[in-house]
Amino acid sequence: MIQLLASTRSKEYPVYLSAAAVREAGNLWSSRGRPGKVVIITDSNVANLFLGSVEQVFVKAGFAVKAIVVDAGEEAKSLAEATRLFSELFRLQTRRGDAVCALGGGVVGDLAGFVASTYMRGIGFVQIPTTLLSQVDSSIGGKVGININEAKNYVGSFYQPDMVITDPELLKTLPREQLVEGLAEVIKYALLSGDEFFYALESGYEEFLMLNMALVEPMVRRCIEYKLGVVSEDERDYGRRAVLNLGHSVGHGIETAGNYTAYSHGQAVALGLLAAVRISEQIFSLPGDYSHRLEALLELLGLPTHYQGIDPGAVISALSSDKKADDISANMVLLKTIGEPVINCDVDATMLRREVERLAAGGK
Ligand SMILES: NC(=O)c1ccc[n+]([C@@H]2O[C@H](COP(=O)([O-])OP(=O)(O)OC[C@H]3O[C@@H](n4cnc5c(N)ncnc54)[C@H](O)[C@@H]3O)[C@@H](O)[C@H]2O)c1
Ligand SMILES: [Zn+2]
Incomplete structure (x- = not known):
């Protein structure tokens, strides 16, 4: 497993990279010393492909795991969807010691990251990017956000993840x-x-x-x-x-x-x-x-x-x-x-x- 270190002013965090890295996601998160529950946010396509196995990986490492699925597509990067996610997180009794895990492409990463950065003024944030674009670009660097009717990516923040798991094997199902x-x-x-x-x-x-x-x-x-x-x-x-x-x-x-x-x-x-x-x-x-x-x-x-x-x-x-x-x-x-x-x-x-x-x- 390759471990790259992201070193920014606001946060240092590891980017784990290797084929099949996702199988280690639970253990790797456990080793970061964050015992809270993990709420996986994913989209409808990715949920069908990987949600069950990723849930299992965190459960096996001892975490309580919940999941929220958004519709696939850019439209999910909206304030309305973010609002729904805030309420879902509240309903799931998500607290500051818990983490959001973005499982998906750039849409899920940007939306889930925005929600993680603002819910209770910021909770844990794990990225598991599943598209090539999100693996090489959007999952790292901390730009998170949503679109407004007038313009793309106009509302958001800088919020670095606490850990990124990049598994190029996940690209095998990508169109x-x-x-x-x-x-x-x-x-x-x-x-x-x-x-x-x-x-x-x-x-x-x-x-x-x-x-x-x-x-x-x-x-x-x-x-x-x-x-x-x-x-x-x-x-x-x-x-x-x-x-x-x-x-x-x-x-x-x-x-x-x-x-x-x-x-x-x-x-x-x-x-x-x-x-x-x-x-x-x-x-x-x-x-x-x-x-x-x-x-x-x-x-x-x-x-x-x-x-x-x-x-x-x-x-x-x-x-x-x-x-x-x-x-x-x-x-x-x-x-x-x-x-x-x-x-x-x-x-x-x-x-x-x-x-x-x-x-x-x-x-x-
Ligand atoms: N934050 C940043 O720094 C940054 C940088 C670049 C782009 N972005 C944002 O990223 C978004 C685009 O990301 P994207 O291209 O990943 O699009 P996306 O998240 O919409 O994913 C593309 C499609 O692939 C599907 N998919 C994802 N993983 C899959 C897999 N492994 N197998 C099969 N299907 C899969 C998704 O369901 C979706 O239908 C845009 O909203 C853009 O603004 C953000
Ligand atoms: Zn680009």
């Missing part, structure tokens, strides 16, 4: 499009980390899609280590943590302009990464022909290299109202070289517009 969704973020980490990682993806993507653990586990580890390194320096996202937004400016623009239905987050990030790499080649003379290599890799994975049915003008205006970019001509993450990101780069509006138009199907 392929969800796996590819997470791979867009893995590619982001590769571009942030260096050519060795990027090359490993180029040469190993088929093995990854087949979930060969010998390849998946070390790659998931690299992503987690990268994020933990960034978050340990900048937990509250005032500076360096912004590197994690590589590909996310243009990506958010496409997601928003497509009303969050035309393109999924991962698809939009794939397109955003392509834009960021192309702009990096123009501004920093990024060497290594990464725009073509990235385009080829995205195609092999079935991620888009163009968008259609969305007006590029709408992408540009969505970019300007993005909470992460007050001015469309600034604040992009670019790459000087692979593995060397630069935050807050000024990209002039003309270049940005050109690249957003080029990503449109039929664009040049």
